[in-house]
Amino acid sequence: MSSDARGLARASKLSLSAGQRVGVIVGLLCVVFAFLPFIVTKPYLLHMGVLLFLAVIQGQAWNILGGYAGQHSLGHAAYFGLGAYTTVMLMEQNQISPFVGIWLGVLVAAVVSLLIGAITFRLRGPYFVLASISVAEIIRLLALHFKDVTRGAEGFLISSVPALHLGPIEIDFLGKRPFYFAAFTVALITTALSYAVQQSKIGYYLQAVREDQDAAHSIGINLQAYKCLALVISAGFTAWAGGFYALFVKFIDPDTVFGLDVSVQILLTCIVGGIGTLLGPALGALVLVPLSEILRNPKGLVQLGLVASDSSIVRVIEERFSNAHSFVYGLLLVVIILFAPEGLFGVLKRLLGPARVRQS
Amino acid sequence: MQMFFQAAISGILMGGVYALIGIGLTLIFGVMQVINFAHGDLVMVGMYAAWLLFSHFHVDPFVSILLTGPLLFLLGALLQRAFIQRVIGEAQENQILLTIGLGLLLSNTAMLAFTSDYQLLTTSYSSKAFTVAGVSMSVPLFFAFIVTMLVALALYLFLMKTDTGAAIRATAQDREAAQLMGINVTRMSVLAFGLGSSLAGIAGALIAPTYYIFPQVGHAFTLKSFVIVVLGGMGSVVGASIGGVLIGMVESLAALYLASGLKEAVVFALFLLLLLFRPSGLLGRART
Amino acid sequence: MTALLELKQVSKTFGGLRANWNVSFSVEPRSITGLIGPNGAGKTTLFSCITGYYPPSSGEVVFQGQRINGRRPDEVCRLGMVRTWQKVRPMAKLTVLDNVMVGALLRTWSLKRARALAEEQLHAVGLHKQASMLAGALPIGQRKRLEVARALATQPALLLLDEVMGGLNPAESNEMIALILTLRTRGITLVVIEHDVRAIMAVSDRVLVLNSGELLADGAPREVAENPAVVEAYLGKRVES
Numbered sequence: 092m093s094s095d096a097r098g099l100a101r102a103s104k105l106s107l108s109a110g111q112r113v114g115v116i117v118g119l120l121c122v123v124f125a126f127l128p129f130i131v132t133k134p135y136l137l138h139m140g141v142l143l144f145l146a147v148i149q150g151q152a153w154n155i156l157g158g159y160a161g162q163h164s165l166g167h168a169a170y171f172g173l174g175a176y177t178t179v180m181l182m183e184q185n186q187i188s189p190f191v192g193i194w195l196g197v198l199v200a201a202v203v204s205l206l207i208g209a210i211t212f213r214l215r216g217p218y219f220v221l222a223s224i225s226v227a228e229i230i231r232l233l234a235l236h237f238k239d240v241t242r243g244a245e246g247f248l249i250s251s252v253p254a255l256h257l258g259p260i261e262i263d264f265l266g267k268r269p270f271y272f273a274a275f276t277v278a279l280i281t282t283a284l285s286y287a288v289q290q291s292k293i294g295y296y297l298q299a300v301r302e303d304q305d306a307a308h309s310i311g312i313n314l315q316a317y318k319c320l321a322l323v324i325s326a327g328f329t330a331w332a333g334g335f336y337a338l339f340v341k342f343i344d345p346d347t348v349f350g351l352d353v354s355v356q357i358l359l360t361c362i363v364g365g366i367g368t369l370l371g372p373a374l375g376a377l378v379l380v381p382l383s384e385i386l387r388n389p390k391g392l393v394q395l396g397l398v399a400s401d402s403s404i405v406r407v408i409e410e411r412f413s414n415a416h417s418f419v420y421g422l423l424l425v426v427i428i429l430f431a432p433e434g435l436f437g438v439l440k441r442l443l444g445p446a447r448v449r450q451s
Numbered sequence: 452m453q454m455f456f457q458a459a460i461s462g463i464l465m466g467g468v469y470a471l472i473g474i475g476l477t478l479i480f481g482v483m484q485v486i487n488f489a490h491g492d493l494v495m496v497g498m499y500a501a502w503l504l505f506s507h508f509h510v511d512p513f514v515s516i517l518l519t520g521p522l523l524f525l526l527g528a529l530l531q532r533a534f535i536q537r538v539i540g541e542a543q544e545n546q547i548l549l550t551i552g553l554g555l556l557l558s559n560t561a562m563l564a565f566t567s568d569y570q571l572l573t574t575s576y577s578s579k580a581f582t583v584a585g586v587s588m589s590v591p592l593f594f595a596f597i598v599t600m601l602v603a604l605a606l607y608l609f610l611m612k613t614d615t616g617a618a619i620r621a622t623a624q625d626r627e628a629a630q631l632m633g634i635n636v637t638r639m640s641v642l643a644f645g646l647g648s649s650l651a652g653i654a655g656a657l658i659a660p661t662y663y664i665f666p667q668v669g670h671a672f673t674l675k676s677f678v679i680v681v682l683g684g685m686g687s688v689v690g691a692s693i694g695g696v697l698i699g700m701v702e703s704l705a706a707l708y709l710a711s712g713l714k715e716a717v718v719f720a721l722f723l724l725l726l727l728f729r730p731s732g733l734l735g736r737a738r739t
Numbered sequence: 740m741t742a743l744l745e746l747k748q749v750s751k752t753f754g755g756l757r758a759n760w761n762v763s764f765s766v767e768p769r770s771i772t773g774l775i776g777p778n779g780a781g782k783t784t785l786f787s788c789i790t791g792y793y794p795p796s797s798g799e800v801v802f803q804g805q806r807i808n809g810r811r812p813d814e815v816c817r818l819g820m821v822r823t824w825q826k827v828r829p830m831a832k833l834t835v836l837d838n839v840m841v842g843a844l845l846r847t848w849s850l851k852r853a854r855a856l857a858e859e860q861l862h863a864v865g866l867h868k869q870a871s872m873l874a875g876a877l878p879i880g881q882r883k884r885l886e887v888a889r890a891l892a893t894q895p896a897l898l899l900l901d902e903v904m905g906g907l908n909p910a911e912s913n914e915m916i917a918l919i920l921t922l923r924t925r926g927i928t929l930v931v932i933e934h935d936v937r938a939i940m941a942v943s944d945r946v947l948v949l950n951s952g953e954l955l956a957d958g959a960p961r962e963v964a965e966n967p968a969v970v971e972a973y974l975g976k977r978v979e980s
Binding site: 221 | 543549551560674681720
Binding site: 290291292295296298299302303305306307308309310311312313314 | 790792811812813814816817821822824828829830831832833837840841842844845848850853889890892893
């Protein structure tokens with residue numbers, strides 16, 4: 092082909108932008124994920140899958156507030172924990188079905204978030220970050236303290252999740268599969284929601300707030316209203332993930348669900364993947380969840396059949412690198428901020444982008 | 452009433468150490484406008500350094516500050532030069548994230564090196580106390596308080612009476628103007644971060660005899676030191692000193708009158724109120 | 740004709756500092772009012788007071804017959820008064836088109852309509868070729884024009900321009916003056932803060948002079964130029980008209 096024709100081919104509508112190419116890859120992965128439980132039977136893989144989808148949900152939720160609106164909350168554990176505890180407490184103490192309880196958890200978190208927003212959104216930049224941490228810590232300490240209500244550091248153990256009756260259909264939540272598909276569906280939903288927000292007036296307004304709050308204010312954007320909107324959506328989905336996590340893992344305690352670790356992980360998912368982008372949380376989760384799981388639980392590699400049970404890899408990880416996932420988090424954070432602040436999405440775009448003649 | 456004084460005094464003593472940590476942070480923020488989320492972890496490094504020197508070489512923690520101080524200074528200067536210098540001038544969000552990452556690296560290196568077991572540094576005087584007017588004071592904490600006040604005084608004199616100190620203060624007040632006057636602001640930043648880290652490390656060494664030492668111990672200090680810095684006014688050394696002592700007292704009294712498990716929650720609640728109603732703190736200038 | 744904007748003895752104090760003191764004037768619809776004064780005279784503060792960044796310490800701001808003291812900036816914008824910024828505020832990571840769309844979205848929820856409106860404004864200020872560039876990549880002259888386009892997209896009745904010619908070369912300044920004049924033909928009323936006195940004199944129907952927070956003069960450009968108090972305020976420089 093002559094260079095002219097090649098140029099025409101590149102410029103034609105059939106060629107995809109770099110970002111769209113990444114999207115295609117993620118889309119293909121989604122198809123794989125959709126059929127995975129039918130191909131593979133190892134429960135640990137499905138277990139990781141659920142954790143992966145939960146990370147995507149939390150990431151997409153955070154991204155709306157932190158990525159689009161630029162309000163970097165480091166206190167999202169508050170909503171995660173509220174969702175978890177509401178669901179579990181209502182189930183164990185009030186016999187409310189967890190399928191209802193999880194939505195009540197969302198409601199609780201949404202209401203609390205409005206309160207938190209009213210207080211903290213007056214603050215800007217690092218002050219907002221610090222305030223968000225403080226709020227989450229206060230809630231964690233309260234949960235630890237009021238043992239009569241929350242069982243304190245002992246935590247909450249639930250036995251099993253009852254079956255879900257949807258008309259004539261009965262879905263029982265005994266194995267990993269139902270959790271897998273439920274989490275997968277909601278991960279898709281939150282991603283779709285993020286897309287809808289991005290492509291709407293709300294998305295434009297939130298990004299304007301991120302770029303320059305005073306300028307946004309001066310061209311007609313009600314800062315408090317839009318920030319709170321982003322927060323409520325964000326808190327709601329984070330709480331759903333918390334409730335789901337509680338039902339899946341069946342044990343929660345204040346440090347696990349209200350801890351700063353949770354907030355940092357959510358933030359990290361978005362930063363590593365690409366903050367403020369649609370696919371960022373997905374990419375971040377794809378890297379971080381398997382990594383942290385293997386480091387936390389190297390025997391999982393055996394369960395997956397990837398290594399033999401007496402393999403030295405498992406031994407090395409167990410002896411030297413147990414809990415090294417946190418170290419890797421720190422490393423990733425430093426590397427990304429210094430060398431690739433646009434995250435994986437940015438890196439992939441650069442790798443996959445067509446070579447184009449730039450017009451200035 | 453007696454219990455009130457007891458709690459207040461214990462709080463003030465602890466507050467002295469908090470003050471030192473806060474002074475370090477306010478110095479860093481004053482000069483570089485960097486929110487150092489790794490600050491508490493620097494305290495942790497100081498604690499471990501003191502513990503290592505004590506358990507391997509029998510160096511008393513109070514004596515060890517002669518080593519921990521310079522050591523942490525070097526660590527801080529290194530962190531600044533290698534990492535933080537690269538993001539000065541960028542969005543503050545990125546700076547925060549970077550220091551969070553550095554903090555994670557610090558605390559997890561400690562975990563990899565020493566495991567997450569709680570270590571204890573028990574000296575002959577670790578659990579000794581003396582009584583004055585019916586109030587019992589922990590010996591190590593009392594001496595820690597004296598030392599922190601001396602160190603704070605030394606720092607104050609350094610900042611006020613030396614040329615380098617003046618240069619640091621100039622950079623804190625107006626970075627651009629300082630640069631125009633020929634001050635090497637990058638060097639001032641390295642100095643400030645080194646000094647700030649040094650103070651954090653010294654504080655760590657001073658409380659090592661009275662605290663459990665474990666990799667995550669720094670996190671509680673990070674957030675508290677932010678409260679202190681905001682309370683005293685960002686960039687104010689005197690403010691941080693007063694703030695530290697106040698926070699120590701508040702914490703101690705909260706433990707007495709409410710519950711030990713809620714004392715930190717009270718400090719954080721105070722923080723929120725402060726951020727909302729008086730963000731410039733007691734002595735700081737509001738930065739626009 | 741009822742005034743579009745009326746200030747009645749507006750004062751703004753910060754602690755002990757009198758930024759604005761007893762300022763009263765009115766702005767007629769479809770007019771161009773210049774606002775000049777030495778640095779620190781309180782001009783930008785006045786804009787901030789009028790548009791709701793902080794409420795006046797005393798006095799009244801009346802817009803289209805409504806008292807708007809204490810209304811939020813976004814409310815003021817919705818009512819039809821919008822300001823630009825002395826130190827330009829492009830939303831750097833958004834494209835030029837997206838920047839203006841944010842303004843246009845004030846009046847519509849439809850992205851399609853907002854895009855059409857935004858493209859119109861970009862054409863009006865001459866930035867349509869840069870539509871897909873990131874705002875952060877624009878040079879200062881184009882940033883100033885972007886700021887105007889974004890403000891125009893909110894379909895204001897009254898546009899407050901704050902030193903929109905600062906940092907422009909003579910050719911760009913002339914273009915900006917021409918733009919300001921076309922805005923008047925579109926029915927938009929303007930209040931323009933400017934240091935470029937020549938430009939102000941060329942463009943304004945009326946000129947207000949602020950000094951140390953107080954209104955020193957209020958009249959036709961020529962009158963104001965010959966006002967001895969005004970000349971003195973500018974440190975003895977003769978004000979060319």
